[in-house]
Amino acid sequence: MLRRLIAAAALLAAALTAAPAAAAGGPLRDLAEARGIYLGTAVTGDRLTGGYADVAADQFGSLTPGNEMKWDAVEPTRGSHDWSRADRVVAFAEAHGQRVRGHTLVWHNQLPGWLTGGTWTADQLRTLMTDHVTAEAGRYKGRVDHWDVVNEPLAEDGTLRRSVFGATLGESYIADAFRAARAADPTAKLYLNDYSIEAVGAKSDGMYDLVKRLLAQGVPVDGVGFQAHLILGQVPASLEANLRRFADLGVDVAITELDVRTTLPATAEKLDRQKADYASVVRACLAVTRCAGVTVWGFTDSDSWIPDFFPGQGAATLYDEDLYPKPAYDGIAGALAPVTPPAPGVCSVTYAVTQQWAGGYTAQATLRNTGTAPLDGWTVRWSQPAGQRVTQAWNTALTQSGTEVTASHLPYNATLPPGGSAAFGLNGTWSGTNPPPTSLICTSGT
Structure with a gap:
């Protein structure tokens, strides 16, 4: 507590503009790049000022708009687009030499009311979906490195989720969305993204089979995103093997929404365990050749979604609410530390x-x-x-x-x-x- 009070006072004295702490070998983004992956974070666009902006720019090589690119944000009224919030994140990333991970083109949540409240035939809904994909992916053509084209398509048992898209269009909507995204931006990497697929099990098996079917149809799936919203001490033992089996299909893999939540209060013992968990996930990515990178889902506890959805839990990110790095930061830095070559000898x-x-x-x-x-x-x-x-x-x-x-x-x-x-x-x-x-x-x- 004393250390946090001292850190908060220092930050206040510097008007929240002081440079953030960095690993001994440099910022996390540089350590990750040296190991051949990116280290990214989700951000809230309207917070990209002061100390929050400094940390986002200095420590991360990739930014994901947390909400600014979702359908309800960019097309609140049918046919009328508002790109201002998404543009802000993209412009910030470009100004700081960062990649952008687009999130997300097709998802069953955060849809505009005009879409969910309408009555559509299958053909009408398919056209609305592909038009949306074309408009958004086309606007950011050449500026988005990866797109989560379809987000959370599966139910917990690994079958197709009965969303507005799945229930009306069946599995074909996934292929249509990917083909529309490829046509709109031929250079972006196109990902399927879902939660609870980190361990080998029913849902990850369902995703594995889905990717195989899509690839057999010639659908341009470039990668699979593993969200990794984890609970303290529960990094799946099969994570690395699971990443590798997807990579063996010929697609890239990435950790896309990593956080590690704990029951509050966050004691020193819990934070030390969290440090090990973050390091373990990063090492799993490093061990798989086709793992493109790791994105944390927000870097500060003041910007985390966890407390709102899991009452009594939190402290899930790398920085505390005062932008002071927690042990988890050191865990990632340690996992990304440069590899020392063997000493020469006989x-x-x-x-x-x-x-x-x-x-x-x-x-x-x-x-x-x-x-x-x-x-x-x-x-x-x-x-x-x-x-x-x-x-x-x-x-x-x-x-x-x-x-x-x-x-x-x-x-x-x-x-x-x-x-x-x-x-x-x-x-x-x-x-x-x-x-x-x-x-x-x-x-x-x-």
Whole structure:
């Protein structure tokens, strides 16, 4: 509490215009870019001033308009468009070298009253929908990097949601919306986006099958967005594997609306757990080659949707209400930290997970003498990037202290001729994600 009071006083003294705290390696957006992904946030357009604007511009490489691009916002009266609020967010992003993630073209919520209150035939509704997609995607042609073309198309059991579009048009409305978006903006990445599909289960299976069907029809689905509105301590163990199976279909994947809510008050212990949860999600994205990036759904608790929808819960974002970064900020920064290359030497080592199951895995490492003289003893050290624990090892003397692991030779494999190799293996446990070590350091000698 004292730290928050001090931070609030400092912010007040600076009229909420002081530069936000940054990670030791630079702003989050730069750390993410260096790792090959983007780190984005949803924003409220009319708050893009003062300290709020400073954080949004400095820390994030992508902006998502939280509400400004939804149908009721841009076409409150049939045939009459108001682009002012959406334009403001897009212009802000362009002024600060940021991408824009368009959200959303077709959704069953936040529709204008003239649409929901009307009586339409299937053909009329289809035309209204495709005209809307064409108008909005066309207005921002070349200025929006990704579009959530269809948002939340599935029910909890993985079947088609009986929305105004699903009930009247069936699944075909999804294909029509994507084709209209591609025609209006051929360069934007086009996404399906939904919640509760982060873990392998009925709903994610339904999305997986839907994407396969759409791709088989030639529908231009470029990616799948996983909203990831998570509860403290409940990052799905299958998240990384789930992202990977979608990527294996040939589409990109992204975490699009990440927040981690907790029951209030937010204690130090809860915030530390939240830090680990945010880091775990970012690591899952980094571990999947086709994961394009991570977007947090608002960066400050003062702009979070959680308290309004989940009474008694909150503290779900990276910054507190006074724009002071919380431990979750450090969790993301740590997950995005630059990978340290192995130190040069006379040996090298490779590591691969050879088998994985819920909560457990088997890995094998192979050490090779890259020098011109025999090795007389060797040691391999690494850090477990997601806190995995080694439970068994063979062909090595292995110890673990916290996240640090040390594996050394045994008498029968200590000596390696030039070009020779030695392999050792291990079993371990994991929770959340199971990425491989980012750096394995091999040293020679006893």
